[in-house]
Amino acid sequence: MKVTVDGVPTVARPGQTVAAALIERGQTSWRDTRIGGRPRGLFCGIGVCFDCLVVVNGVPDVRACQRVLADGDEIRTQRGAEL
Amino acid sequence: MVVGAGPAGLAAARAAAEAGARVRLIDSAPSAGGQFFRGRPDVPPVHPKVEHLADSAVWHLESVHNGHTVRVRTGPADAPVRRGVTLHADALILATGAYDRALPFPGWDLPGVVTAGGAQAMAKGHGVAVGRRVIIAGTGPFLLPVATSLAGTGATVVEVLEANGPAGWLRAPRALLAGAGRLGELAGYAKALAAQRIPYRTRRTVIAAHGTGRVEAVTTAALDNGWRIRPGTERRIAVDAVCVGYGFTPQLELAVAAGCRLRDGFVEVDAAQATSTPGVFAAGELTGIGGAKLAAAEGTVAGTAAAASVEVPRAALRAVRQGRIFADGLAAAHPIQDGWRTWLTDDTLVCRCEEVTLAGLCDALDRHRALGVRTLKLTSRVGLGPCQGRVCGRNAAELAAGHTGGHYDPADTARRPIAAPVRLGELAEEETVEEMNGQA
């Protein structure tokens, strides 16, 4: 299965969440906060903390630990509050 | 209708179906199993007569005169393309589980600091380790299986730190007897740690995380009985991941929306797992933290009672009683002590979402005399971000109580009319409305 992360082609396994694929490729953060620009990535791992937000196929605020990757998904780092 | 397909919800759905009810089992995850059975081959199958709605988040719940209206969105998590449906049920079983409690400390929002459950979910569900050199800290027996799972994915677990003392169990001999099975399981994990030479230290924890852009090191320190730092015991250790877990917080919003009475922060239930709201039952970690086996036993009781046609099996009732004694012992052996409040510095974030620091929280308390959770939220913005206080609610309530001497009910932070995120566009859409009578 092929996906892209910030434009870079990456291989992912079916059933893998966005967060699992990002961590496996050695990435620990994929968002920064609205006020302090603090980097964030995985925290609770089960959909409750909303720290892991990421842009998937142009849609921001997707929880990376909850979204299961589909072939061709375009993952992008989220900067602050995106609309 | 059963919400949550973990050990409790699966057992509840099965028992209700076997008692002759029409059952729908709803869970936001793509497959059934909840937290415990994630990635395990022994997950119990969904009963063939149960209709399982996977990838389906319940985001709103309302009690109406003849039952409950439940609003669900089905599809990929947080995608705008999800389908909406409104369902009706005469009886409702809530089995929404719990999530890790994390206590704040300087640097706890650096990437690489994750909850113990989050690390466990990555390891069990995806075979992915959250780091290469990992330290685990917190309290409770759950830290042990997290350590063995991480080691199993090839990570080096530097050490496991238990903030409480080792003698806790000795104070609860009744619990020891009731939980003989669980103790064997824990002994197994302890043996695995020893075999892999992973040190397990008590009365110590991680009090700070350091790094630029991500965690690179932690400071650990010895704690006194009240969890204050023992000066001079600090040690700096290089790691690339930190897992913290201070017990679990129940996922309360649907129960609160249904008007269920709480006790000590959990949903209050009677011997049949019935809540204070007629027609609403609760099972699993929502009613108290006691592990997967107790959750399943409670589910069996709740499912049978909700179907209301047959007697609740004695064995399940006994399993619940035994499990509760063990759970009470567990809670008594792993309390959260107030001293954690002294680990924070003025610039430590209390609320990660809205980036409210300890100084910001105290300032709001002093200047606006915020004497309740509601005013506290509005004046400091704590708990107003996307997580709706799930992560910071209890911590902020306790910090506020410590600062002003007032009372802040952490349950007040669990009032979330929208239980799961929905996009504004989705709210505007027409929904399918389905009646479902004669079902549990």
Ligand SMILES: Cc1cc2nc3c(=O)[nH]c(=O)nc-3n(C[C@H](O)[C@H](O)[C@H](O)COP(=O)(O)OP(=O)(O)OC[C@H]3O[C@@H](n4cnc5c(N)ncnc54)[C@H](O)[C@@H]3O)c2cc1C
């Ligand atoms: C991250 C994590 C990992 C854990 N790992 C282990 C482990 O490896 N071993 C162990 O012994 N214990 C583990 N535990 C403890 C675990 O909570 C219990 O052992 C057991 O899973 C509890 O069963 P349950 O049925 O009460 O809840 P859960 O298993 O938590 O199931 C609750 C289910 O409800 C669903 N849900 C919640 N809200 C909604 C909603 N609004 N709409 C739709 N669905 C919803 C969730 O998706 C979830 O599947 C873990 C806990 C956590 C938080």
Ligand code: FES
């Ligand atoms: S890590 Fe908490 S919501 Fe994804």
